[in-house]
Amino acid sequence: MSSEESYESYSTRNPFSAYSNNYFWGITFENAVPLEFPEIAPAGSVSCWCFDLDVPGSAIATVILPGKIVLHLDDLQPIIQDMEEAFSKGAWSVSIDAIINGQSISQVYHFTKIQFFIEVNNFHPKIIYARQLNKYIMTALPISQQRATKFLSSSVTQYIQGFHVTKFPLWKLGCLLGENWVKEDVLNAMAKLLYFQLASASNIIFTHFLFLLMSFLYLYGQKPQVFSQNFTAL
Numbered sequence: 001m002s003s004e005e006s007y008e009s010y011s012t013r014n015p016f017s018a019y020s021n022n023y024f025w026g027i028t029f030e031n032a033v034p035l036e037f038p039e040i041a042p043a044g045s046v047s048c049w050c051f052d053l054d055v056p057g058s059a060i061a062t063v064i065l066p067g068k069i070v071l072h073l074d075d076l077q078p079i080i081q082d083m084e085e086a087f088s089k090g091a092w093s094v095s096i097d098a099i100i101n102g103q104s105i106s107q108v109y110h111f112t113k114i115q116f117f118i119e120v121n122n123f124h125p126k127i128i129y130a131r132q133l134n135k136y137i138m139t140a141l142p143i144s145q146q147r148a149t150k151f152l153s154s155s156v157t158q159y160i161q162g163f164h165v166t167k168f169p170l171w172k173l174g175c176l177l178g179e180n181w182v183k184e185d186v187l188n189a190m191a192k193l194l195y196f197q198l199a200s201a202s203n204i205i206f207t208h209f210l211f212l213l214m215s216f217l218y219l220y221g222q223k224p225q226v227f228s229q230n231f232t233a234l
Helices: 007-011 021-025 073-088 111-139 145-152 170-179 184-200 214-220 229-233
Strands: 046-052 093-100 103-110
Touching: 007 073, 007 111, 021 111, 046 073, 073 093, 073 111, 093 111, 103 111, 111 145, 111 170
Parallel strands: none
Antiparallel strands: 046 093, 093 103
8 A cells, every 4th residue: 555645545435346335326216225235233233443553455344245234323433533544643443442232343345435334325315215205106296107107216425406505405304204304494494485485476566475494483382482682672
């Protein structure tokens, strides 16, 4: 391994590998269902870890193999925070001891494998919501087959068109399923769309509209109600 190689080039994943960032960004709602997505270990599974001077080249040390469990993001955070500094001091890998499914596992991982672990953790909620949306559209939503097919063939990370400020990816529509907690950006985005629809249908400038954040609904339901000076002024 060249001593002049940068940390960025050494730790960068192959963009064409399974579970890389590019790989995930190409997933549609349709193929999210049969996708073999790795299981993520519970937080706290890692018992100890240290950086290593070896450069591992085996598949288990460099890529995510089918059926293998991925370490939890909480356990990876302290490792990823120190990796670049460790690389500058001569480290090329990290040795991790963990307890997974009741079994002790000791493995040396290339820095790229740690990055793959991060990608899987970050994309996990997107896959969960994509699968739930797929099921809902196929079994419960009363829309035409043509529209359903068009939606399901879309990338889960594709942005909804029409929002000029908020970048709202399609997978976040899953927040609306089952009357789950609706994220603030979902509600704000829909309110913005409603405003544009009303404004485009009328010559009147809707200056009397008042959009309140989700936090207002939470505060309004509290007993006793305690509002800030800005809320009181409204």
